[in-house]
Amino acid sequence: MSRIDRILEGALGLAFLAAGMLKVLDPAEFALSLAKLRLLPAILVGAAAILLPWVEIVSGLAILATRRYREAATFLILGLLAIFTAVILAGMLRGTTGACGCFGSGIAFLNRPEVGLARNLVLIAACSVLVARRRKPTSRSEPASTA
Amino acid sequence: MSVRIAVLLALAVVLGSAANAVSPRGLSWSHPLGQGLRASILEAGLHPVDLRQLSDLMREDRVRLLDARPAGEYKIGHLAGAQSHPWRDIEEGKAPLPPAAGPTVVYCSNEFCDDALRLGRLLVRRGDRDVGVLVDGYDGWWNRKWPVEQD
Numbered sequence: 001m002s003r004i005d006r007i008l009e010g011a012l013g014l015a016f017l018a019a020g021m022l023k024v025l026d027p028a029e030f031a032l033s034l035a036k037l038r039l040l041p042a043i044l045v046g047a048a049a050i051l052l053p054w055v056e057i058v059s060g061l062a063i064l065a066t067r068r069y070r071e072a073a074t075f076l077i078l079g080l081l082a083i084f085t086a087v088i089l090a091g092m093l094r095g096t097t098g099a100c101g102c103f104g105s106g107i108a109f110l111n112r113p114e115v116g117l118a119r120n121l122v123l124i125a126a127c128s129v130l131v132a133r134r135r136k137p138t139s140r141s142e143p144a145s146t147a
Numbered sequence: 148m149s150v151r152i153a154v155l156l157a158l159a160v161v162l163g164s165a166a167n168a169v170s171p172r173g174l175s176w177s178h179p180l181g182q183g184l185r186a187s188i189l190e191a192g193l194h195p196v197d198l199r200q201l202s203d204l205m206r207e208d209r210v211r212l213l214d215a216r217p218a219g220e221y222k223i224g225h226l227a228g229a230q231s232h233p234w235r236d237i238e239e240g241k242a243p244l245p246p247a248a249g250p251t252v253v254y255c256s257n258e259f260c261d262d263a264l265r266l267g268r269l270l271v272r273r274g275d276r277d278v279g280v281l282v283d284g285y286d287g288w289w290n291r292k293w294p295v296e297q298d
Contacts, residue, residue, distance in 0.1 A: 027172055031179035035189040042190040046179035054163035058155050072151035094276065 008126045013064030020056030022103050033101025078127040085120040088113050184258050188280045193267040196279035213253045215262040224295045234262040254281035
């Protein structure tokens, strides 16, 4: 585990932990943000508003504080980022200019769609680097077997 | 890997459900936005519009106003520039839906009527994208003594 890996994991973990905690502090506002996006059926808004912040918190904690679940958390975060980015893009294409609700209701700048899109692309890049580095074969390769 | 992802998701479901159950800010699973007109507007895919917001939109001439009340009420008084499209006439097939246009705000009498909400639903179902409902309705506008028109 290199220092670069730890920095990337730390950034991803803290970003997701903060995003989840801010939503948990004001769940009604997050539910309103989800409803305004008009991408989910009304019946699913409640479940998404209740559970999604905890998926963020759990994955943030897992990548920060566990060894066993670190890689799974990276993939989970990558999947979430892909979904969030698609949601922001869909909103921008549909002309929805409202806040994304990515960081609860308190920090207006971080919730601007263009800021959210840029941030997500950076975090996706960080996840991709982590995945690629973990998949890279170790530098000390096994000696080739001789016939 | 997929098992570990499932474990993380299951943990999030358990923690989220428990936290929601004990939190004073916990949400209803079925009606997270509450039960009022604003919640109904949002659930219908519309957006609630306040009096001040509408005033700004009208000043910038960026909105089409639809009056969903009966024609008789429209004649007595309506918001400046509003077109009369009584929801009841449309529902009974006596009048067509207003043509699709840009940003639209629909209103009826006040927060206790639902003609605007119903007309807004029809517009959204047809595919109109930017449709708002004036939550306080005509009465809210009138009570502020803001200008109205008569036919």
